[in-house]
Amino acid sequence: MIDLRLLREDPDRVRASQRARGEDVDLVDALLSADERRRSSGVRFDELRSEQKSLGKLIPKASAEEKAELLKRAEQLKADVKAADAEQHEADEETRRLLLQLGNIVHPDVPVGGEEDFVVLETHGTIRDFAAEGFEPKDHLELGEALGAIDVERGAKVSGSRFYYLTGVGALLELALVNAAIAQATEAGFIPMLTPTLVRPRAMEGTGFLGQAAENVYHLEKDDYYLVGTSEVPLAAYHMDEIVDADKLPLRYAGFSPCYRREAGTYGKDTRGIFRVHQFDKVEMFSYVAPEEAEAEHKRLLEWEKQWLTALELPFQVIDVASGDLGASASRKYDCEAWIPTQGKYRELTSASNCDSFQARRLSVRMRDGKKVQPLSTLNGTLCAVPRTIVAILENHQLADGSVRVPEVLRPYLGGRELLEPVAK
The missing domain is CATH 1.10.287.40 (Serine-tRNA synthetase, tRNA binding domain)
Incomplete structure (x- = not known):
């Protein structure tokens, strides 16, 4: 607030x-x-x-x-x-x-408008010319099925639409991504966390997800618990009702958890494959800082995300999200969007949000500097939303024979494997 x-x-x-x-x-x-x-x-x-x-x-x-x-x-x-x-x-x-x-106060430099009114700040990497290489790129689902990595048919059979199985090298690829992301975050000074995915109403409300975002939240009415759509929620509530000494700041956590989203209002959008799903795993960065450090920390989170996507050898752009597309708690948000060859456009892979003291006031998280006690600032940044990252890797690193080149940063976590190859049917 x-x-x-x-x-x-x-x-x-x-x-x-x-x-x-x-x-x-x-x-x-x-x-x-x-x-x-x-x-x-x-x-x-x-x-x-x-x-x-x-x-x-x-x-x-x-x-x-x-x-x-x-x-x-x-x-x-x-x-x-x-x-x-x-x-x-x-x-x-x-x-x-x-x-x-009431939503957070929008930063004065945020572009005003709706979803399509973002401003492109940077572009990184080179988009491959598949025509020059002599073949038509396949989409991630066709590649994933040939690799024995993705099974959406059985996911739908067991759980319904927008569910899936990661199998074989698909499961190994997720584990490699999570381990590599946590390794980068740990090296940057983040404390790794495995967080709860069921939270009480105050935690969900305190982070700002029971307002405009409520339609996408799963609620277990019998027990009055909420399934989180991001580990931002339990990480923001971790120091709820606490006073943190200023000399202990910044506090940085990297949370890994399953995430759940109803995807209400997206009927007919991204129905093929695993780009938009109801359940997925994610590595999330979260920072508690003094208010005067919030904007600088926001830029640091973005730099860590850019470092990650560059290590995955993905072409991407950074956008300044427009005011009408901000979540209630964010005063400003940067998205990193990776190029998806078969869609011919950039799609969101990571985001970094500055929430100022908005969440801290709602959750009563304060800092003590001498005799002065005041709300601190919180920020969050997605490092790796696994399914979307797999989509980008499969499509951008595919070869003409249907195999997929493994980015070097992931090879140590895949036993040195350089290629994911189609399996015999």
């Missing part, structure tokens, strides 16, 4: 942010009104309680005649205090309810 002081001092900035996101601007005025009611009811309650305490001291010393009047006033005050307390509580709840609906 945002700082209420910012809302009071600069409501136009908050309105502009809501407008840039394509969200409800009237929410700002409703929140201002609720906050004013919350503060005035708090003052009213304090005044009544003060009078009640003063009266309590007078009654024992009063004469019989005065005491009757004072007791009458005390009864009225008791009722007034109870009513003021109820009003204050109601105003607090209304303010929090509205505050939780």
